[in-house]
Amino acid sequence: MARAIWKGSIAFGLVNIPVALTSAESRPDIQLHMVDSSNHARIRYERVNADTGEEVPWDRMVKAYEHDDGKFVLLTKDELDTVQPELTKTxxxxxxxxxxxxxxxxxxxxxxxEPEKRGRKAYALLREALRKTNKAGISRVVIRTREYLSAMFVRDDVLILMLLRFPQEIKKVSTLELPASGDNAWKPVKKEMDLAVKLIGDMTEEWKPADIHDEYRESLMAYIEKKISKGDAVSDVRDPDDGDDDSSSENVVDLASYLEKSVQQASGKKSSGTSDGKTAKKPTRKTPAKKAPAKKTTRKNASKKSSSTKSKKSA
Structure with a gap:
């Protein structure tokens, strides 16, 4: 059973779905350790003061930001805690x-x-609704004290929560030296283009990712197994196994009533809010929130009512 990173809930409108979050990645990397060839002991790295050469104990270590060459701003744990996102499992x-x-x-x-037992019906409803509309739900989620932008969509029978990079994290292509495109672009010779298109067509096959393997890892692992079979193994490193098991009771919730109230609430916001009908985003610490127009003063009360309803019932 996959170990859950955290257990919380999905919230959309007044519907609340208890779920467990597990990593969708499985990286079977071969872990190689640095050891001393003289006695096969592991090499230990020390925290050394660059000026004195002395080892620095953990209680003297603090984080710092280098704002200028050789000039740092020290940040204590308490200071970092004040700017961290609010921990939430929603x-x-x-x-x-x-x-x-x-x-x-x-x-x-x-x-x-993965849904908890009492949230399977609502989970299936959201999954099929997303599948039918081919939509993705955008949200912000906090994982291990860091806030991420995310998109939720369907793959087969599971809901995927895909962490997204912020657009500011993508490098501008203008920094690259690329062939020009458009009217002033270099235009290939017709014969060359025809041959290139034909070659692509001849090499086109159905995409079967399951048939593709990490050949380097397989070759390295085969070589390691060969050395072990010859008696070359000198140590055995094991990591402790730990699991996570949890069970919840099934309960029945009237999803239709929650959905009807959510639709009414969303319709009210759309008619009294922005013209495009999008829900105003919550302000974050990084981006100053825009002042809401006078018409939206009732939204605060609606938000409190929604939070109160969620705490009483969960789908």
Whole structure:
């Protein structure tokens, strides 16, 4: 059973779905350690003061930001805690977008969302609704004290929570020296283009990622096994196994009533809010929030009512 990173809930409208978050990645990397060839002991790295050469104990270590050459601003743990995002176990969907509108270059790290027993019905409802509309739910989620932008969509029968890179993290292509395109672009010779298109057509096959393997890892592992079979093994390193088991009771919730209230609430916001009907995003510490117009003063009360309702019932 996959170990859950955390257990929380998905929230969209007034519907609340308890879920467990597990990594969708499995990296079977071969871990190589640095050892002393004279006695096969592991090499230990020390924290050394660059000026004195002395080892620095953990209680004297602090983080610092180098704002100028050789000039640092020290940041204590308490100071860093004050600017960290509020720890929450809720994936609150702020809006839905067309999945195809999300540039794949923004995809960073995938996670699986597995429903708790009491949330399976609502989980299936959200999954099928996303599948039918081909939409993705956009949200912000906190994992291990860091806040991420994320997109939730369907793959087979599971909801995927894909962590997204912020657009500011993508380097500008203007920094690259690329052939020009458009009217002033270099135009290939017709014969060359025809041959290139034909070659691509001849090499086109059905994409079967399951048939592709990490050949380097397989070769290295085969070589290691060969050395072990010859008696060349000198040590055995094991990592402790730990698991996570949890069970919840099944309960029945009237999803239709929550959905109807959510639709009414969203319709009210759309008619009294922005013209494009998008829910106003919550302010973050990085981006100053825009002042809401006078018409939206009732939204605060609606938000409190939504939070109160969520705490009483969960789908």
């Amino acid at each position: 994936i609150e969907i702020s809006e839905f977008v067309d999945l195809l509108e999300i540039d794949p270059i923004l995809f960073d790290k995938p996670y699986y969302l």
